[in-house]
Amino acid sequence: xxxxxxHFVVGSSxxxxxxxxxxxGNAARPATPTTRRRIATEExxxxxxxxKAMLALADSSWPSLDLGLWRSRTIDSPMISHLSLEGDRLRxxxxxxxxxxxLSLTSPGVQMFDADLGVAIAEDANDRLAEHIRKxxxxxxxxxxxxxxxxxxxxxxxxxxxxxxxxxxxxxxxHTNGEYLDDAKYWPILEAAExxxxxxxxxxxxxxxxxxxxxxxxxxxxAVWGFQAEVGLHAMRLILGGVFDRxxxxxxxxxxxxxxxxxxxxxxxxxxxxxxxPIKRKPSEYFLDNFYITTxxxxxxxxxxxxxxxxxxxxxxxxVDYPYEFNQIAVDAMDAAPISExxxxxxxxxxxxxxxxxx
Amino acid sequence: xxxxxxHFVVGSSxxxxxxxxxxxGNAARPATPTTRRRIATEExxxxxxxxKAMLALADSSWPSLDLGLWRSRTIDSPMISHLSLEGDRLRxxxxxxxxxxxLSLTSPGVQMFDADLGVAIAEDANDRLAEHIRKxxxxxxxxxxxxxxxxxxxxxxxxxxxxxxxxxxxxxxxHTNGEYLDDAKYWPILEAAExxxxxxxxxxxxxxxxxxxxxxxxxxxxAVWGFQAEVGLHAMRLILGGVFDRxxxxxxxxxxxxxxxxxxxxxxxxxxxxxxxPIKRKPSEYFLDNFYITTxxxxxxxxxxxxxxxxxxxxxxxxVDYPYEFNQIAVDAMDAAPISExxxxxxxxxxxxxxxxxx
Numbered sequence: 001x002x003x004x005x006x007h008f009v010v011g012s013s014x015x016x017x018x019x020x021x022x023x024x025g026n027a028a029r030p031a032t033p034t035t036r037r038r039i040a041t042e043e044x045x046x047x048x049x050x051x052k053a054m055l056a057l058a059d060s061s062w063p064s065l066d067l068g069l070w071r072s073r074t075i076d077s078p079m080i081s082h083l084s085l086e087g088d089r090l091r092x093x094x095x096x097x098x099x100x101x102x103l104s105l106t107s108p109g110v111q112m113f114d115a116d117l118g119v120a121i122a123e124d125a126n127d128r129l130a131e132h133i134r135k136x137x138x139x140x141x142x143x144x145x146x147x148x149x150x151x152x153x154x155x156x157x158x159x160x161x162x163x164x165x166x167x168x169x170x171x172x173x174x175h176t177n178g179e180y181l182d183d184a185k186y187w188p189i190l191e192a193a194e195x196x197x198x199x200x201x202x203x204x205x206x207x208x209x210x211x212x213x214x215x216x217x218x219x220x221x222x223a224v225w226g227f228q229a230e231v232g233l234h235a236m237r238l239i240l241g242g243v244f245d246r247x248x249x250x251x252x253x254x255x256x257x258x259x260x261x262x263x264x265x266x267x268x269x270x271x272x273x274x275x276x277x278p279i280k281r282k283p284s285e286y287f288l289d290n291f292y293i294t295t296x297x298x299x300x301x302x303x304x305x306x307x308x309x310x311x312x313x314x315x316x317x318x319x320v321d322y323p324y325e326f327n328q329i330a331v332d333a334m335d336a337a338p339i340s341e342x343x344x345x346x347x348x349x350x351x352x353x354x355x356x357x358x359x
Numbered sequence: 360x361x362x363x364x365x366h367f368v369v370g371s372s373x374x375x376x377x378x379x380x381x382x383x384g385n386a387a388r389p390a391t392p393t394t395r396r397r398i399a400t401e402e403x404x405x406x407x408x409x410x411k412a413m414l415a416l417a418d419s420s421w422p423s424l425d426l427g428l429w430r431s432r433t434i435d436s437p438m439i440s441h442l443s444l445e446g447d448r449l450r451x452x453x454x455x456x457x458x459x460x461x462l463s464l465t466s467p468g469v470q471m472f473d474a475d476l477g478v479a480i481a482e483d484a485n486d487r488l489a490e491h492i493r494k495x496x497x498x499x500x501x502x503x504x505x506x507x508x509x510x511x512x513x514x515x516x517x518x519x520x521x522x523x524x525x526x527x528x529x530x531x532x533x534h535t536n537g538e539y540l541d542d543a544k545y546w547p548i549l550e551a552a553e554x555x556x557x558x559x560x561x562x563x564x565x566x567x568x569x570x571x572x573x574x575x576x577x578x579x580x581x582a583v584w585g586f587q588a589e590v591g592l593h594a595m596r597l598i599l600g601g602v603f604d605r606x607x608x609x610x611x612x613x614x615x616x617x618x619x620x621x622x623x624x625x626x627x628x629x630x631x632x633x634x635x636x637p638i639k640r641k642p643s644e645y646f647l648d649n650f651y652i653t654t655x656x657x658x659x660x661x662x663x664x665x666x667x668x669x670x671x672x673x674x675x676x677x678x679v680d681y682p683y684e685f686n687q688i689a690v691d692a693m694d695a696a697p698i699s700e701x702x703x704x705x706x707x708x709x710x711x712x713x714x715x716x717x718x
Contacts, residue, residue, distance in 0.1 A: 211569060213567075214537070214570065214592060215592070218596065218600060219636055220592070222632070224627050229592065236583070263621075263662055270684075272583050276578030276581075298625055299629070302669055303622055303665075306665050
């Protein structure tokens with residue numbers, strides 16, 4: 001069955017309906033057997049408080065490229081309902097043989113709110129996430145949201161999320177007001193992640209306000225191109241900014257088959273200038289040691305094979321990017337990937353269990 | 360012999376010396392035999408007028424990310440001498456068994472000058488280029504420079520460069536004052552390239568002034584990351600902007616193994632939104648039909664193998680990026696690439712002869 005996903009895209013008025021999500025790739029066929037253990041690692045949810053606050057921002061005149069998405073939504077949009085923790089989520093996981101979702105608050109998290117509102121929405125989201133994980137034992141894990149715009153409170157919430165709530169890592173939606181985590185003001189956040197020994201997933205959002213003239217056309221600000229440009233830049237800033245010399249055990253995860261960084265590693269090494277970026281090692285060495293990538297949104301086998309050869313299968317985690325992508329398409333793609341069964345198992349669940357300490 | 364290229368980088372004060380360029384990769388060994396025909400397709404030169412005008416700009420307070428490069432140069436810099444049409448160029452080509460260079464005025468061409476100065480420097484550069492090609496028969500081909508900031512004069516110069524000077528195509532150094540060739544004001548340029556049946560090589564320059572806060576640190580504005588971000592964006596703007604629906608026979612060349620676009624094609628297709636970018640075909644189809652890539656600056660075999668599988672060997676042209684990269688390293692890498700001899704010949708010279716109409 002061919003699914004025309006060009007009509008199922010971020011920001012589209014033809015946004016995902018429950019029917020489309022349920023039907024995609026598995027109409028008139030039995031549920032995918034669960035002989036394989038599958039953990040999906042970049043799966044989104046929203047909370048009533050985040051939705052309300054984002055829809056309020058969408059009513060503002062802020063020209064942020066991120067808000068295009070939310071301006072196409074209302075509280076009744078199918079996408080909002082798919083983003084809820086309950087609803088069809090578990091049924092659709094079962095239908096596609098997905099054992100577990102690693103959940104995270106949908107982009108841009110709380111990073112567009114003022115500090116107080118952000119802190120409150122983050123705490124509420126992390127509480128709800130922990131409760132949901134407890135309620136459906138073994139079916140979910142979760143990445144904690146925090147407020148980069150208020151680093152001190154962020155660190156406090158990161159510690160609470162691991163030690164009190166038992167969450168599995170952190171999520172940060174790329175830039176915060178046009179700034180990146182290599183900035184010294186954010187180092188306490190990186191220090192906390194390293195000390196807590198949990199990864200930070202750097203998830204896409206649209207390029208910052210300054211880049212509107214370059215990326216604010218043709219949907220370039222979304223997944224077709226701008227998302228990877230934004231996160232790829234963020235990853236390179238962390239590497240060249242010396243973050244991993246300072247925090248050598250810090251683990252970063254990026255999605256979408258590595259946001260083009262794996263393809264560029266050779267040139268990053270040969271054109272790295274130590275006078276501009278006085279780091280101790282070659283850029284690729286940090287990427288190989290400190291980064292994991294996920295397959296979210298990429299079902300093409302050639303980039304997967306490339307990344308296995310370049311990074312090793314132990315650095316790659318499977319992901320769907322639900323509800324923005326279809327569970328079944330991601331399952332079919334990974335089931336059919338021309339790779340070894342050992343690599344498939346590593347990518348489907350073993351790496352996720354290790355990296356997120358899922359027991 | 361291992362060459363530490365991290366000390367030989369754009370903008371470095373340890374810039375290329377003649378000795379380094381001559382010695383790289385071939386110390387104490389005979390010249391590479393010319394049993395293979397090799398045409399290098401992204402090879403830079405400067406003219407006295409361009410150098411003088413760029414060094415004058417470097418003395419201004421313009422915060423352009425491109426000027427960092429020129430601010431590290433003087434008229435006596437080794438790099439300026441390597442960029443001259445004469446000097447060691449031909450001897451170094453012979454030493455590495457390079458039959459021909461396809462020359463182009465070094466980045467950012469004439470795109471940072473006001474229109475009148477730009478037109479004058481472009482005409483002079485194209486005249487000198489044509490003369491050089493005539494003088495060393497069979498050793499050089501050339502891409503004509505034009506002024507996007509003055510589209511009418513650009514078209515006139517493009518026509519002169521092909522019909523009167525016999526040049527082989529065109530070069531455009533990505534954005535012009537933060538604008539891209541998909542903008543309707545530049546369509547006469549694209550129309551002329553299509554009518555003249557010659558490709559436009561979109562060469563890197565640094566991201567535009569608006570992106571300084573994002574890219575203006577750690578050398579990110581140069582080849583380590585920003586160059587590909589800039590040209591990749593330009594390529595996607597052309598595709599999503601419908602340029603190839605309007606000019607279906609237009610041929611675009613991009614360097615550096617495709618500036619990460621080949622790695623992203625799958626996701627570009629699945630996340631293309633026809634409401635945002637109402638083009639007729641999938642983004643990847645335009646890339647496969649209207650684009651060529653070159654290997655400039657990339658000596659890693661894995662991206663090459665990926666691109667042969669994804670695009671086909673007939674879409675890939677060999678390049679060095681002299682004098683910013685070493686001839687011998689690029690030759691050694693392509694000589695040793697684990698690909699078929701037929702593919703190697705296509706990449707080394709057959710595609711270049713066809714695309715640039717080299718006879």
